[in-house]
Amino acid sequence: MQFIIACPSFRAYYSPNGLDYNLGRTNMGGCDFSVRPYTYLDTVGDTSLSTFQLQEEDLVYKVRAFLCATFCLGITDHLL
Numbered sequence: 001m002q003f004i005i006a007c008p009s010f011r012a013y014y015s016p017n018g019l020d021y022n023l024g025r026t027n028m029g030g031c032d033f034s035v036r037p038y039t040y041l042d043t044v045g046d047t048s049l050s051t052f053q054l055q056e057e058d059l060v061y062k063v064r065a066f067l068c069a070t071f072c073l074g075i076t077d078h079l080l
Helices: 007-016 056-073
Strands: none
Touching: 007 056
């Protein structure tokens, strides 16, 4: 996990040697800070969520941030 070395802020917030936070918050879908508007489900009436899809921003940034935070917390048995 090379990106953890480049993220001292995650260690400062989530590691036992830092603030030891165990909770984080992120938006669901596009928000005011997104570079483009997007949603996870664009198909009207899809109540089974069969067209649900994470976007590139989620896979590149959000999932990586979650993994970094869980690694700093010492959690290795997560579902991701």
